[in-house]
Amino acid sequence: MDAQAKDKITERQARIVEIVTQQGFATIDTLARDFGVSTQSVRRDIIRLDGAGLLQRFHGGVGVRETSARMDYAEKRTLATDAKQRIAARAALLIPEGSVVFLDVGTTVEAVAHALREKQRLRVFTASLAAASILSGRSGIDLFVLGGFVRGLDGSVAGETTLSMLARFRFDYAVIGFSGIDRDGALMDYDLEKVAVKQAAMDQSSHTLIVGDSSKFRKSAVVRFAAGAKSLVFVTETQPPENISERLGGQFVIAG
The missing domain is CATH 1.10.10.10 (Winged helix-like DNA-binding domain superfamily/Winged helix DNA-binding domain)
Structure with a gap:
């Protein structure tokens, strides 16, 4: 200010x-x-x-303000880098070779994209231009970038075209980021159109990996998603407080 x-x-x-x-x-x-x-x-x-x-x-x-959030995206990449790398490595271990994977947007998901470069055989769909850039040209990884409007400096793709394309596919795993948690355990983020993509990808996936460092458990955001969702696996770097884990439900995998 x-x-x-x-x-x-x-x-x-x-x-x-x-x-x-x-x-x-x-x-x-x-x-x-x-x-x-x-x-x-x-x-x-x-x-x-x-x-x-x-x-x-x-x-x-x-x-x-939305402009402030976008301006800070480069800085977000420098925050909790060690935690994000540990989370990413652990999430990558949960995804078997040969899987069909959806990658969401966000700096932690980008770290997962880096970790997935070590895989020998994957088919990856993504709404993140940043994640696509990380995986582009990697031998053994078939990469599909969803169409739609590009929103903000994080290189996210969203909109009706994106949702229409998502409805055509089925994924083994969806790797989803989030910005905060509501009081009843619903995941939250800031952009309605991006949240719609997250929810649609989860709906089309057999398994969902929610990735985020422990600071996210103490934050709120604007738009709720995944309220009451089942079969979620949270990959984070420390065990959440008991009251948080009870509200969230799902399984926690701690990246050591």
């Missing part, structure tokens, strides 16, 4: 900016409870912060 913008907002509003920047998203109810004020007061704060270009209003809450 620049100094000029900070001077124009209240101390509570500045704190809201700090919280949302750290978490990615916060609900109005949660902020009202944390600050001990009414939801109407928080809503007015959010309107002010949205108008100042510091945060973005969403239904029921507030998040980082």
Whole structure:
């Protein structure tokens, strides 16, 4: 936040900016409870912060502005790199040779793509131009990039064309990233169209590997998906707190 913008907002509003920047998203109810004020007061704060270009209003809450999230994507690749590499290596071990695999978007999934380069025989479908670039030209890996609109600096492909193409295929494994977790255990992310691709790929897969480092278990986002889904395997680097693992269900594989 620049100094000029900070001077124009209240101390509570500045704190809201700090919280949302750290978490990615916060609900109005949660902020009202944390600050001990009414939801109407928080809503007015959010309107002010949205108008100042510091945060973005969403239904029921507030998040980082989409432009800010996209600008930070290069920085995301430098975060928790050791954890992502361990998660990726463990996820790759769960995928047998000869499998048909869908790769989602995101930096952890990109790490999985790097780990899959060691496979001798795979058929990979992806909605990630970054993952496709990592696997392109690799001997023994048949690569199919889904069509659609390219959204943002993460090189994700989404839209009706993407969903239509996904409906034509069946996968043995879908490797799916996420940005946060809702209070009831539903996975969450920020972009409605990208989430639609995640959900469609999971629906077409026999097995789903959810990949993400432990920081994601303490964050929220905007759009829910996989609520109540079964047969999920979470690959992460540390055992989640018991209350988190109970809400999520599914099986946890810890990358040592």
